[in-house]
Amino acid sequence: MNLKKSCFLVFFIGIISSFAQQVKLEGTITFNKKPASFVNVYINDIKLGTTTNEKGKYTINNVPTGKYLLTVSSIGFKTITRTIKIVPNVTHVHNFALKEDTDNLEEVVISGTLKPVKKLESPVPVEVYAPTFFKKNPTPSIFESMQNVNGVRPQVNCSVCNTGDIHINGLEGPYTFVLIDGMPIVSGLSTVYGLSGIPQALVERIEIVKGPASTLYGSEAVGGIINIITKKPSSAPKLTAEAFGSSWGEINTDIGLKYNLGKVDGLLGVNYFNYQNPIDNNNDGFTDLTLQDRISIFNKFTINRKNNKVFTIGARYMYEDRFGGDVNWQPINKGGTDVYGESIYTSRWETFGTYQLPTSENLSLQFSANGHNQNSFYGDTSYIADQYIGFGQLTWDTSLGKYHDLLIGAAYRYTYYDDNTFATLDENGINNEPSIIHLPGIFIQDEIQLAKNNKLLLGLRYDHNSIHGGIFSPRLNYKWNSENNEDILRISVGNGFRVANVFTEDHAALNGARDVVFDGELSPETSWNTNINYVKNIVTNNSTIINIDATAFYTHFDNKIIPDYETDITKIIYANLDGYATSKGVSLNTNITWQNGISIIAGATLMDVTTTENGITERQILTESFSGTWSVSYKIPSIDLDIDYTGNVFAPMDLPLLNTETFQNDPRDPTSPWYSIQNIQLTKKFGSNFEVFGGVKNLLDFTPAANSILRSFDPFDENIDPTNPNLTFDPTYVYASNQGIRAFLGLRCKIF
Template sequence: MKKYLAGALAALLMHLVCLAEEAPEARQRPSDAHITGHVVDARTGEHLAYATVAIEGTTLGMATDATGHYFLKNLPSGRFTLTASSMGYRTERQTVEVVAGKTLEVNFELEGSALAVEEVVVSASRTEQNKRFSPTIVSVASERLFDATASCNLSETMSFQSGLRVENNCGNCGTTQLRINGLEGHYSQVLLDSRPIFSSLSAVYGLEQLPVAMVERVEVVRGGGSALFGSSAIGGVVNIITKEPQRNSLSLSNTTQIIEGGTADYNTSLNGSFVSDDYRMGVYLFGMVRDRASYDHNGDGFSDIPQLNSETAGFRAYYRTSAYTRLTAEYHHIHEFRRGGNAFDQPPHMADIAEQLNHRIDGGGLSFDWFSRDGRSQLGIYTSAQGIVRDSYYGAERNADAYGATTDRTLVAGAQFSHRFVRLLFLPSELTLGAEYNYNGLHDKYLGYGRDFRQTTRSGGFFFQNEWQSERLNFLVGGRLDKHNLMKRPVFSPRVNLRYSPVAWVGLRASYSSGYRAPQAYNEDLHIDALDHKISIIRLDPNLRPEYSHSVSASVDFTRSFGRVQTNLLVEGFYTMLDDVFTLEKVGEDAQGNIIRERRNASGATVGGVSAELKAGIPGRFEVQLGYTFQRSRYNEPERWSDEVEPQRRMFRSPDHYGFLTADCTVVRDLSLSLFGTFTGRMLVQHNAGVIAHDAETLTPAFWDMGLRLRYDLRLTRQLRLELSTGVKNLFDSFQRDLDYGAGKDASYVYGPSLPRSYFVGAKFAF
């Protein structure tokens, strides 16, 4: 799969490049129309190195050099808007008139911003938009957060957003899932560069497999998003935006983490960005190697954290075929091996318990973007694909027949067109139209368990929306029509969003959206548990019906400055109704003695609550962010998961209270201190029989998972710096105290922080 996909991407890229070179515009003489200038800090006057300067409505842009200066060459003539942006600063704009044969000097003074409330996001409406004026609340996790929380992969950082929780679901293989507003991971749509190539299989371990070195930012939209992004966006949308080359740079870093007891986790990454002198071409290369030994917390000889070895490599590249067209290509390869259980020096079938997985993942995509010369229209054509080959072993009692093999193929292709009207009815507006095709072919085979599962899903969708826009008012109406091959009828998912600002520092928002999930296998359905010397397998009810949702939300957003202190307070209420909600029920054992759990429809459920988020900071000095969520997740009728336990209305693993804290302070120049942590309230967790005599439910204790990080920057030369860091994670050692013991353990009975108290040191050379 890897060589075919890489070859196809390379061939298509070369073909489009050749076509672009033949275009008349590519043969035109240089215009000798240039813009030069510098970008400085408005308060200190210090030049800002590597700030981004771009011309809106075109593909043209560059980063300032180490001295804070830039030089845009041979530009097309006309009237344009020039923007300057840098991390930690507000974006500034200036209108310029570009004339052939003339050079303009345009300088920028950027005001510091500790809160990043005016970032440009794409997930709210599938087009670039200022977050502050978006009709939908979009949370952003950026490189600043990755650094402050000492995160090496996305699973370590996504809990630091309101309404989000990352939890560990298996002590043997370490599966994780991201919950949004209390709903399980398969209720959320994970996107890579706005493309839904994360299939059910890749979502099982996906967030832990993606290193932050390849990620520019992660945008999160809470609540139903199917009107834009298709099936499985009931809980929300997680859009992972990969890094794009801006300037020539190179970095090498290592973080070594030592778990109490001596188990080490090594993370080493090498990344480089390279652009041509005329900024017409660029490529960002990334690679990471991770090595972690297994960890046994309670000394029973069975792992509580699995062995993990992985290698990740890939690139993102662009080619500006003209000032108004651009071709972008992305490719990534991930190889990951993980194993939990015991007898690690033996083949898995010689262990009392073994869960072993060997993933080989290859994916990539191509997109072509066109901008009209008047800057009002944009067309994007894209295709993305991902292939997974997984060799696995899920077994107990030294079962030699527990080996399995899985293949998974995902393809996405589509087009999107947007046009800005100067005035439509009563306000300026932007119309967005698009069509998208999704294919997934899954073959999951465990012949020793009599399982040979094949699933092919195909869906075609058409989406549209119109957003009326002004500084005080945004009103969006849209919808998506999907036809899924596992559903008899097409599904229409409407969406309505409203933002109103009575004064500049207050934003009021309200929204409604609907969504659906097709009756297909999802991530946990492709995972096999070892319980009580037996295997637990999930199967689908042959009469499984689609699940539908209706979501409403309302929020108030305050942004004010008090002297140099900038503040932002967001309070949001949300409520989601689920019809024919999917549940899991233990229905007995098969002829081989395997425990069978069946995916069935329940009558319905509701999830509702309130989240609050407070940010405050002084640019360049400190930034603090607090988030808290109160919610209730309940089935309409009591649901039974085991004959040994009374039916329960409360959803499992869904605490009523949870929150987070991040604080970053510059102690002195080049020395910073970060404090970060999450709080998880009491929640109901299933405990399967094995170590205990009968199936049971446990109301877990509340816990904090806190961390500290100290970082010092050494400026070796004007362009070369060395970052040194050290710290501790899970400061209070809140790791679960009542883990099961022995070969009959319930590996899914885990609920605390993913790691015990751990210490880390890091070093990064950056050029």
């Protein structure tokens, strides 16, 4: 027998031998002693796997002999790993009993009561969104990430510069209070920028409270709060990195790095976003998406102390160069009347921290400070502004007897604001007089355990504004839950207040050709809110997990500040409403997880936001009556592939037109159409540390009408039609982005 035949014979015998040694692995998987279907059973080492049938049984054939790690996983249950040894000529039987993963049900929140509490035990309804939720539709900023949160809408406020704010249940952005780690970081001047540039690689979760929270947080917390909780340096990966780009030319990079300096654990984050590709698909002569060059650097320190006392300090710096306008604009045209452009330079710093005092009592000092400098031109109108805010708060967390859990605090906020508009001129309108506001306050909160499954939360706050005087903010929250937490009922009543600065909050006051007029001195807005929240948690016999969260809400405003676009079409008139405003509606969130790898997160909000003055009730402009969001995900474990389909839908909104009772020639539609933004993404994982993702955004290629910017060909109103003199350049008609369909591709990696 020659050598070639001998090698072939050895190879053939080896193959026969290996198949002879491959055996069958089988078993049954149960939950609560009942069969669990569609459970993933996987042998990582050799890439063999299957799922259980309707009787909870699984079979894996042709398993080679050897020692392996067997993984049993199913959404909503704790993952089981077991080392198994496969020997020849034996059918191996391995049975498993699943245990429910209660981490999500028992996650800790702080936004509702200013103290850590399990979400199910919080008397204040708090919505929690983990990074995995936002990764289903990756975006360059947290502002854009909010588009798939039910009842929360990122509103584009400027057709030209594309700045925006966050609407909660139909209430405008200035009513939304934004915090990092519980500390206020977004002030009036930065409402439109504060959610941009926060490195998302460092975000642990985002907590959202809908409804007034002024009892705990003071001014601005009228419509709700968004609290961005960052990761603890001790538990963060050593390195995280994410980068993606789009077919429009957008580039976004996020980097997170953990380090240690003796007793100090540090976490460094860097976000960089760049877009320099002027696109004008609607042919109006203006950029569809603003050019942006933004960098943000974030650093967080945790200092290890005796007795595990807390001491953390965070700091962030952001710089952004933003431009929108005529596609032929060049930097030399800034501030001129030859070519229209809106150029905004923003420089912003923030610092915040918590220091737990070295006492036997639970005393904590919290602090934050921020500075915001803006140098901008809107056409030939300059807006140069500086704002500095300092905040300090001392809290005492204690108990009174067995049933009273108290939180007592004192706070102080200092606000300095200066700009080059008439908003900071003295009474004679001659000399510049920056606004300085002192806002000390005290508050007390008592969480009362009425019975085993009943809680009552009482809160009261008093603030003294150095300009407007004293303001009381009470609230009451009641919670009931069933024995197994399958049913939870919360009832809330609260008060909120806000002191407004029009120029920092409404870009319509700066761009366009309308004059800004204040009708009297603007008084603080106040609101009363009540809502009823019901949560139902269901685990079916086949291990399907269903969560239903329903809320009915009602908010009544006094002294609401409304921009009037209609009384005089050449002006925007700001005044306290001589009447009242209301926001009422219902919202429904549902989260359904099947054991076959499909999960659905969906929500809908139906609302009515109106103003009533002189007996006449009107809908608030730029507010939808209905909105819906969804996220449909499917996981294929055998190839580590995730498929995510996300989207939203909005009902028509009333839009600001240049129409009066006697003049009706504005050619634009008075309402927006029904519209939907939908996205699809595929994510392929390579091990536990690396993944590639890509997909398509705005699948339906929806963009607003091409004539949204009225008379874009004459932005300086140099050629007004004498037969139609009231029809002028107007970019205030805006409700959605002009950015159409685009593909994107990116990668993520992390090192533990």
